[in-house]
Amino acid sequence: MTLLDVDDLVVDHRTPGRPAVRAVAGASLGVAAGEVVGLVGESGCGKSTLARAVCGLTPATGGTIAFGGTPVTRLGLRRRDRALTGIQMVFQDPYSSLNPRRRVGAQIADGLAVAGDRATSVGDMLERVGLPAGMAGRYPHEFSGGQRQRIAIARALAARPSLLIGDEPISALDASAQAQVATLMRTLAVESGAGLLFISHDLSVVRLIADRIAVMYLGKIVETGPTAEVWADPRHPYTQALLRAIPAADGLGTLPEELPGDVPDPADPPSGCRFHPRCPKAMDVCARTEPAPGPVSCWLYPPA
Ligand code: SF4
Numbered sequence: 001m002t003l004l005d006v007d008d009l010v011v012d013h014r015t016p017g018r019p020a021v022r023a024v025a026g027a028s029l030g031v032a033a034g035e036v037v038g039l040v041g042e043s044g045c046g047k048s049t050l051a052r053a054v055c056g057l058t059p060a061t062g063g064t065i066a067f068g069g070t071p072v073t074r075l076g077l078r079r080r081d082r083a084l085t086g087i088q089m090v091f092q093d094p095y096s097s098l099n100p101r102r103r104v105g106a107q108i109a110d111g112l113a114v115a116g117d118r119a120t121s122v123g124d125m126l127e128r129v130g131l132p133a134g135m136a137g138r139y140p141h142e143f144s145g146g147q148r149q150r151i152a153i154a155r156a157l158a159a160r161p162s163l164l165i166g167d168e169p170i171s172a173l174d175a176s177a178q179a180q181v182a183t184l185m186r187t188l189a190v191e192s193g194a195g196l197l198f199i200s201h202d203l204s205v206v207r208l209i210a211d212r213i214a215v216m217y218l219g220k221i222v223e224t225g226p227t228a229e230v231w232a233d234p235r236h237p238y239t240q241a242l243l244r245a246i247p248a249a250d251g252l253g254t255l256p257e258e259l260p261g262d263v264p265d266p267a268d269p270p271s272g273c274r275f276h277p278r279c280p281k282a283m284d285v286c287a288r289t290e291p292a293p294g295p296v297s298c299w300l301y302p303p304a
């Protein structure tokens, strides 16, 4: 059974006196237990908003989010919060997950308490993320960025989530810590049988740890597939542009900010296929009619 099933999710950001911005515009995405899904796309494409809606931090405007088979978007607040206790999030800034004024051991203990876990110690959790058990009495500022992110991961995993979400968890880290922290998240999530939704604009790291990739553009998922297949044979012109933009020398790289043309304003998205003003393969139909959602949402690959 799919652990997380996001179906045609719509999330509008409303600011008084301004038109609503459709940050997520009908996105569908699934994560199975024990599976690592990498969600990639340029900044501002709606990745974080999708994650926040999954966690119940931002209300969904439309569509459904089912978690463990329960359609949480249709539950009342209290029952929804209870259903969502199985989701833990690790943020870009560890201080969004950690309280700077409390000892890290106490914060990991909070996670263990959520799970009602009396058998595991705070020291065990620190060791699982590669830190000495004796560091439990320290405060977050006494650690490096990479270590702090390890502590945030320990705190999240202590709560025994069935779904772990990382929202750009490595983008504030040194290059040397990025792959280590990403690999650690994958290892610990898979070991515990949890699913991992890993949001990043670093395609090289996503390639390293994700079983499947989902590519997001301006509020929509435009391509999904097994990582190796998408990497070897990207089909959507946007995915192709992303992969082409990666420096060829080492096959590694980060998502470019400079594909041809600017990312359109999500408050006023282009007609038809949202990528058409930037797409080198655009046809007449592309500006008129939106392609159907699917593994590749593009008129070049009409559904059979
Ligand atoms: Fe390009 Fe048309 Fe495909 Fe959109 S639908 S990505 S504009 S070819």
Ligand code: MG
Residues within 6 Å of the ligand: 043, 044, 047, 048, 168
């Ligand atoms: Mg973001």
